[in-house]
Amino acid sequence: AAGVIQSPRHLIKEKRETATLKCYPIPRHDTVYWYQQGPGQDPQFLISFYEKMQSDKGSIPDRFSAQQFSDYHSELNMSSLELGDSALYFCASSQRGLDKNIQYFGAGTRLSVL
Amino acid sequence: DAKTTQPNSMESNEEEPVHLPCNHSTISGTDYIHWYRQLPSQGPEYVIHGLTSNVNNRMASLAIAEDRKSSTLILHRATLRDAAVYYCIPLVVSGGSNYKLTFGKGTLLTVNP
Numbered sequence: 001a002a003g004v005i006q007s008p009r010h011l012i013k014e015k016r017e018t019a020t021l022k023c024y025p026i027p028r029h030d031t032v033y034w035y036q037q038g039p040g041q042d043p044q045f046l047i048s049f050y051e052k053m054q055s056d057k058g059s060i061p062d063r064f065s066a067q068q069f070s071d072y073h074s075e076l077n078m079s080s081l082e083l084g085d086s087a088l089y090f091c092a093s094s095q096r097g098l099d100k101n102i103q104y105f106g107a108g109t110r111l112s113v114l
Numbered sequence: 115d116a117k118t119t120q121p122n123s124m125e126s127n128e129e130e131p132v133h134l135p136c137n138h139s140t141i142s143g144t145d146y147i148h149w150y151r152q153l154p155s156q157g158p159e160y161v162i163h164g165l166t167s168n169v170n171n172r173m174a175s176l177a178i179a180e181d182r183k184s185s186t187l188i189l190h191r192a193t194l195r196d197a198a199v200y201y202c203i204p205l206v207v208s209g210g211s212n213y214k215l216t217f218g219k220g221t222l223l224t225v226n227p
Contacts (some may be wrong), residue, residue: 004157033214042201042217043158056214090157094213101205101213102148105157 002026004106006091011110013081021109022074028045031055031075033103034066037088037097050096080109086113116141116204123222126192134187134221136202141182145204149176149187153198158217161187163205177196197225 005024013019025032031050035043045058049068060066063081067085068074088110092103138147149161162169162176164185169176169219171172177186189196199220205213 031213035215035217042199042220043152043215045214045216048214058214092157094216096213102160102163103150103158103213103215105159108157 004091004093004104006089006106006109008109010108010110010112012114014114015081015083017081017113019078019081019111021078021089021091021111023074023076023091023106024074025072025074025091026095026104029093029095029104030072031094031096031101032068032072033092033094034060034074034076035090035092035105036091037108038073038084041087043090047077079114083113087113115144116206118202118204118218120200120202120219120221123224124217125224125226126189127226128194130193132189132192132196132223132225134189134200134202134223136183136186137184138202138204139183141204142206145193145206147176147178147182147185148203148205148215149174150203150217151196151198151200152220153195158201158215159197159198161200192223192225194225194227197223199223 033048034046037043046060048056066076087110092105146162150158158187185211
C-alpha cells in the first residue's frame with residue numbers, strides 16, 4: 001500500500017539559509033499535518049491543511065510557512081534557519097472522517113543546520 | 115488539551131504480555147483515546163483507538179476504564195519489534211474538526227530477548 005512520502009530524507013543547511021521540505025500524502029487523503037521532533041524530544045505539531053486550506057496551527061515560527069497544493073502534496077518552507085531548527089520533520093496524512101482520522105506518518109526529513 | 119500521564123519506561127520479556135497504562139483524567143466526553151508508537155529512527159505509527167468500549171485489532175488491545183480517566187494498551191505477546199516509545203493521546207476535536215496529535219512524554223518499552 002502507498003505510504004506518505006517525504007523528501008528529502010536528509011538535508012544539511014547553513015545558518016540563515018532556506019530549506020524546503022516536501023510531503024506527498026497517501027492517495028485520497030485530504031489532510032496533511034507537519035510535526036517537528038527535536039533531539040531527544042517528542043513530536044510537536046506545527047501546522048495542518050485540509051483540502052488545501054490551513055486548518056490548524058501550532059508552535060510554528062514565523063520564519064516557517066507551508067502550503068498544500070492542488071495535488072494535495074504539501075511543502076514546508078523554512079527561512080533564516082537557526083541551529084535550533086535542527087530536527088526531524090514528520091509529515092502525516094489522514095482522510096477526514098475515516099477511522100476517526102488516523103494519521104499515517106512518513107519516514108521524516110532530518111534537517112541539520114550547521 | 116487533556117493531560118496524560120504515562121510511566122517513563124517499562125520492560126518486558128519477549129513472548130510475554132505487556133500492559134502499558136495511561137491516565138487521562140481530564141479527558142472530555144467526546145475525545146477518542148488514540149495510541150501511537152514510535153520505533154527508533156522512524157515516524158510515529160498508529161496502534162489503536164477507542165472511545166468507551168474495549169477494542170481489539172491485530173496489533174493490540176485497548177482497555178478503557180468505565181470512567182474513561184485511564185486506559186491500558188495491551189500487547190499480548192511482546193516481540194523485539196515492539197520496542198518503541200508508546201504514546202497515549204486523547205484526540206481533541208477543536209473548532210473546524212481538526213485532529214492534531216499532541217504527543218506527551220510517552221513510555222519507552224524495552225523488550226528483552
